[in-house]
Amino acid sequence: MALLSRLRGPFAAGALRTRNKPFLAAAMASAAFVASTEDGVSFARRHALDQVLESVERLKAFEVHAAVDLFDDFVQHFRAAPERARARALKAIAALAGQAESAELLVRIAETVARAEGEVSAEVRARVGEIARALGVAEPEFETDGSAAAAAEARGARPTVIVLGNEKGGTGKSTTAMHLAIALADAGHRVGCLDLDGRQATLTRYMSNRKAFAKKHNLKIAMPMHRRLERSTARDRQAAEREEQVRFEAALRELADCRFIVIDTPGSESHLSRLGHARADILITPLNDSFLDIDVLARIDRDRHEVLEPSPYSRMVREENERRAADGRAPIDWIVMRNRLAHIDARNTREMARLLELLSKRLHFRLEPGFSERVVFRELFYHGLTLLDVPEDPKDARANASRKRAQAELGELVKALGIAEPARRKA
Ligand SMILES: Nc1ncnc2c1ncn2[C@@H]1O[C@H](COP(=O)(O)OP(=O)(O)OP(=O)(O)O)[C@@H](O)[C@H]1O
Ligand SMILES: [Mg+2]
Numbered sequence: 001m002a003l004l005s006r007l008r009g010p011f012a013a014g015a016l017r018t019r020n021k022p023f024l025a026a027a028m029a030s031a032a033f034v035a036s037t038e039d040g041v042s043f044a045r046r047h048a049l050d051q052v053l054e055s056v057e058r059l060k061a062f063e064v065h066a067a068v069d070l071f072d073d074f075v076q077h078f079r080a081a082p083e084r085a086r087a088r089a090l091k092a093i094a095a096l097a098g099q100a101e102s103a104e105l106l107v108r109i110a111e112t113v114a115r116a117e118g119e120v121s122a123e124v125r126a127r128v129g130e131i132a133r134a135l136g137v138a139e140p141e142f143e144t145d146g147s148a149a150a151a152a153e154a155r156g157a158r159p160t161v162i163v164l165g166n167e168k169g170g171t172g173k174s175t176t177a178m179h180l181a182i183a184l185a186d187a188g189h190r191v192g193c194l195d196l197d198g199r200q201a202t203l204t205r206y207m208s209n210r211k212a213f214a215k216k217h218n219l220k221i222a223m224p225m226h227r228r229l230e231r232s233t234a235r236d237r238q239a240a241e242r243e244e245q246v247r248f249e250a251a252l253r254e255l256a257d258c259r260f261i262v263i264d265t266p267g268s269e270s271h272l273s274r275l276g277h278a279r280a281d282i283l284i285t286p287l288n289d290s291f292l293d294i295d296v297l298a299r300i301d302r303d304r305h306e307v308l309e310p311s312p313y314s315r316m317v318r319e320e321n322e323r324r325a326a327d328g329r330a331p332i333d334w335i336v337m338r339n340r341l342a343h344i345d346a347r348n349t350r351e352m353a354r355l356l357e358l359l360s361k362r363l364h365f366r367l368e369p370g371f372s373e374r375v376v377f378r379e380l381f382y383h384g385l386t387l388l389d390v391p392e393d394p395k396d397a398r399a400n401a402s403r404k405r406a407q408a409e410l411g412e413l414v415k416a417l418g419i420a421e422p423a424r425r426k427a
Pocket of ligand 2: 175203257
């Protein structure tokens, strides 16, 4: 008997190990999903994980280092490819759906790691919620605390969503998105960015260039939260759209404690882009100052100065507004912004202005000036900087004057939104 029990000990542990491997994977996936940030995992959360590994009976069957390796592997994946890591983690977690006891335990583990830092941000709460939904169990309730999210929720406030959109490439959507995000953050607001053009990912690259630049030069510059979504790869269109909707909603939940969410969209029609537009409080459509760009709004007869018919994009905005009207909701505040304005007041520019005035009445948008044509934008992108980050050069009066004018243009755009003071920043 004694021999048997001695044998059974390791044997049973081995059996438990194999049987519980999916549980270990799901537990480490949950912990990593909740604990991962772009900067790694905080000490408090690592400590919480250690305690989980010590106290959860079912995890004791595993070597601690095997569990930690798995956790670190998930964390690294989250840093390298957040979208794919999230899908992988949720898959490992969902494998335990339907096993009530395991599912409850997994949510408790996620909750423990989530609470390790005291205050639980909206983003972390959203992740715990996702884990619970993947498992088909109730989401844990986080008491409202003094966090920004809780305060916002208590006020009934939600972020103002600003979408940059048009169905034409290269008109300045991503550049404007970045400049607005930084201007609003500089003005003291909590800002989140969402890149729905995940394939080209200009805004995402802009933001990572900014991070790299700040790190290299040890600078403290505004750094909005950033999320990027890519199109679903599901073959079936309905499944793809469902998946995109779920991921889109999850991203918005993660940014829920921001005052503003700036959404960049691709220069062509897509389901993700439509989801973004459907959430817009303010839509900004940048147009290059050329007749070629007007067709993104409408087909026109240039000779007779007539609008022939709205473009598919304008129709999409109108349809969204009709849906809102039917629900008793306010329409999108649509701003068309003329970008890359030429300094010379050519006849074409004047004619363009007249046509846009006409269109603004027909299509119900506000017309606002954007940025002048400036070569500096390209270089700013490579450094991840905006017009607001360019320091004053006391020795170069001309450069300074130009910098001031450029900043004033951005200030005017922010003012036109009617939501915040123009960014105030020491030179
Ligand atoms: N006012 C401007 N003056 C000069 N260059 C500009 C200006 N605005 C944008 N650009 C440049 O035009 C190019 C396209 O801009 P951007 O990437 O912002 O456009 P986009 O609408 O996001 O394009 P896409 O539809 O491909 O996503 C970039 O090289 C950018 O630096
Ligand atoms: Mg873009």
